[in-house]
Structure formats: C-alpha cells, structure tokens
Amino acid sequence: MKDWWQATFPQGRQRLIITDTKGYPVHIAYGEKGTGKSLILLHGMGNWSYNWRYSIDPLSKHFRVICFDAKGFGFSEKPVFRREDNGHQVLELARIIQELCDEPPVIVAESLGALVSLSLAQEYPELVGRLVVVNVPIFAEKLPHWAMWILSQTPLELIQTIDSLRLAYFFAPLFREIMAIERRQVLFDPSVLTQEDIYWISYPFIEIPGTLVKVAEDLQIAAREIEHWQTQKPNMLSTIQKKLSNIECPTLVLWGEQDNWFPVTHGEKLYRCLPNAKLKILRNCRHDAAIGSAKEVNAAIVEFLAETSFL
Template identity: 50%
Template sequence: MTDWWQIFPQGRQTLTIEDAEGEKVAIAYGEAGTGQPLFLLHGIGSWSYSWRHNVKPLSQHFRVICPDAKGHGFSPASTAPETVGHQIVELTRIIQALTDQPAILVGESLGALTALAVAQAHPELIERLVLINVPIFPRQLPSLGMRSLADIPLDLVRWFDQSRLIRSFAPVVRSITWLMRQEVVADPNSITDEEIYWLTYPYVEFPGTITQFATDLQQSAREIRNLQTGQPSIIRTIQQDLAKVVCPTLILWGECDRWFPVADGEKLHAHLPNSQFQVIPNCGHNSSSSAAPVNEAILSFMQTEAATR
C-alpha cells in the first residue's frame, strides 16, 4: 500500500516540543504548498491520515501543515501522567515552532475543540478558524466503543499495549474498526480496506498509542461528567469563553453526524461572534472524508474573508 507520507514533498518530518508536563516529545507532521500556514487538526483516536483527501486541494492555496497529535499516528506518546487539556498546550507550541505569522486552524472533532481553546488563549496566533463537528456541548462519549475503552483500568490497557499482543489480534482490530467506522461516515459502502489498514496502523505498530487513546478518553469522560453535574470542567470554561474568539470562524457540520447533532452547531454559531454556519449534506461525523464539499466550503470561506479585508 502507498505510504501516506508520500503525499508531502518532504515526506514525514519531525518537530520536537515540550509537552504539557515538560517532557520532550517528537511530533510527526507533513507539509505541502506555500503561503499562509493552514493547520489540519485530526480528532481523538485518529491521525493525520484522516486528512488524506484534503491536503492536495488545500495546498494549492496555502502552506498546509498536517501534524499527528502526541501519542497519535507517528507521534510517540509521553511516559508521564497527562494533564487535562494537554492538547491545548501542545498545539500552541506546535504552531509557535512552525510559523511566525497568524495561522488558519482547520480542526475536526476534538481537533476543533482544541483549536477553539487555543484561539481563546492565544488570539494572536490565529487568523481564522474552521471548526468541523466540534464536541462543544457533549452529553457523553459518543460511541459504545469509546465508553467501553474508557472504563477499562488504565494499567490493564498499558500492559496490553506494551506487550504488543495487539499484533496477534490485528485482523480483529481491523474488523472492529470497520464496524466503528460505519458510525462516522454517511455511506458505509465508501469504506475501503486500505483506509482501515492505515487508520489502525499506529495501534498495531507503535506502543503507547492505545494507552494514549485510552488516557484521553478517560479524561474526556471525566470532563463530560463534570460538565453534566455542574463541576469544574475545561469544556465549561471553553463554553464560557466563546465570546473571546473574535477571529472569523466557519462552523461546518455533517448533516448525518450521528455523534453530535446539527443543533449543537447551530447553538455554537449563536454564541460565537463573527461566525458562519454551514451544514454539509450527505456527510457524517468524519466530514474530512467527504472531501469535495468540505474543501469547497473552506476555500469559499477563505476567499470571502480575504475579499472583505
């Protein structure tokens, strides 16, 4: 199968940053095109491969930077316990390291929530935002698979991960991934063997990725419970600080998103100044896989904003 990183002229590159705990971590990323920096930010449990249909079209107009978040894809996990909201710190440092001009952030799912938080904390770093199916008003972890993994003791997950027993179960992992994939795409017939292979590749090949996924899920589950019970929650803080996001923002929502309803996008639009809202027809939660309409919406938004300056 074709190496995903070959889509980038220089292939896979590596950037070393300090994570939220002060540990050095190597962030894998790809870069294509020239011009204003545009970061493509994947969701939880995914990696840069999820943007496979978006890099080439967008890189005709922008300097597209496609990183793997820590512990996802080809970016190794850290060994220290995680701080809640570590993704915000790490994305900030990735942006600061790779560009000295305000960037465009295009985030999907948790990547969009992280982008929103960075725009609140560091508005000077961000020129424009595109938020796709952002979990800003969650009720629970959106899938049974996620909730099940979040309930497994982390020590057990870590043992299974480090033992690399998953390699023996790779066909089972791919079958489960295929079933879960049906939840996030509008047309299950569009799922290919190649994408299942690449989506599961980091989990099968790299120790630490399963543990990172489980850790982030457990943190997310706690934050959502805190949100629902009125306890301090980083999600509540992001909700309360929406007015701090003053940059032009495009909110995209998959019409067929079974994880988070379109009404959440409408609500976000109502609370987010200087935002536009657009529903992508025949599109599930993983909207980046519906390449043409998403790319068209992003480019139209960029051109409209440029024309109004």
C-alpha cells in the first residue's frame, strides 16, 4: 500500500525536532501542502494526522496547511520511559508553531486537540491568529468510552509490557476489526470508513512500538483531571473553563448534533463563554466530524476565515 504521507504531501513526511517539557529533544512528524497563510490541523486522542485526510487538499487551495502528529501519537517520537506532566501538549504545540510559522496561524483542532488549543489561546495568545474547535471535551464529566476507562485504570508498566511484546502486531487482523467497530460508532454513517482507513488508523498501534503506552498515559492524565474537577481539587480543566472569557481571537465552535461522546449542549455552553465566537451545529454528525462531516467542516472553516478577514 502506498505511503500515505508521500501520497498526501508534496514533500512527504517531514521531521521537526522540538524540546519537550522535560527538556529533551523530540522528533515530530509533519507534512504540509499549499501556500499562503498557515493553517494547522490538530488531531484528537488516539488519532494522528490521517484523521484530517478529507480536509488537507480542500483547505490547501486557500492556505499553507500543516498537519503534525503530537508527541506520542502517529509517527512522532514516543519517549516511553519518561512520564509526562499535565499540560505538556500546550507547551509542545507552542514550540511547534514557533518553529514552523512566521506569523500566528489558524488552528483547527478536534476533541483533545481542541482542548489543548483553547489552553494555548489563553497562555500564548500571540501564537493564535484564528481558532476553530470541534467537539471539545471542555465540560467532560467522564471518559467517553469504556476502553478509555480501562486503559486509564491499567498500570502503565503492564501496558508497556503488552506493547513491548508486540501483541497488537501478532494479532493485527483482530485488532483492526475491534478498532473498526469502535471507530464506526463515532460516525453518523459508518459506511464511510473503508478498509484502507482501518489499515491506516490502526497502523501506529500495530507497527510502531510505544503508541499504546503514550495513549494510555494521556488517558490516565485525562482521567485524573476529571476526577480532580469532580472533587474540586486543583486541575487544568477548571483553569481552562474559568479563563475562556480571556480568549479574544475570533473562534469558530463546530459541534456534531448527534455527538455521542460530548453532547451538543456543551458546544452551546462553550460558545456562550467565548467573547468573540461563532457556533455552527453540524447536522447528521457524531463525534468524528473531521471524517463524518468533512465537507461541512471545510466549508465552515473557509466561510469563517473569509468573514474574519483571514483569507
């Protein structure tokens, strides 16, 4: 099967080195296509750049589109022997922008990536030109999926052992089938997910050791955040919520009307908390809007950026 990066980006998969929150150099995989003002596409939990496959080409007709895999995800480096600090993604996103962009880009982000982007807009407002967030876990009261909960409760040492034994690789057909079943559940029309999609979605988990460990680690951080929020202990989630009114850049909130992970009422609440925002509800759309409602998402982004004088 043809390499997705080579087929999608003129220069294929490129590599960027940033310093992470621990002070170590980390290799970040990314690709870019198009010219003009920069637009960054940021994936969510357990995904990688492939999840934006239906947006890269259409948006590259208007912008310099940059897709990257967050540390620990997809084809980026997975430092499995270093435990992460909460909020590490925010600083690392800031450093990626500083390396790749000469001026504040548009950030288009889904799910966990969107939560990271909201925090970035609060902590580093000078790095964000426009913001588009899709189905954000900003008011999440629990992890939305049973498998996430299991991974969040499993000792990382055990997951690391499972990962090092390459069990996903040896049971690849079964792993792909399970992942296909789960991914179809977040799509309004499950038939849009092809066998090629399933191959690439599961590829990092099967072929790149360390992927499962880093996903589990981020899930454990997320579970701890939600628990601290519920028990009113200091947590990053509450901090982001309290500072939403500080986000001044024009922001588009996109939300699937049938999102089965985070209800549309969360999107409406987020919209009311932001001082300079627009809300668009995506009809016939569940949580995975980047795939299930790609045409609507792309059109809404271009329209929003035209309205806010970014085109």
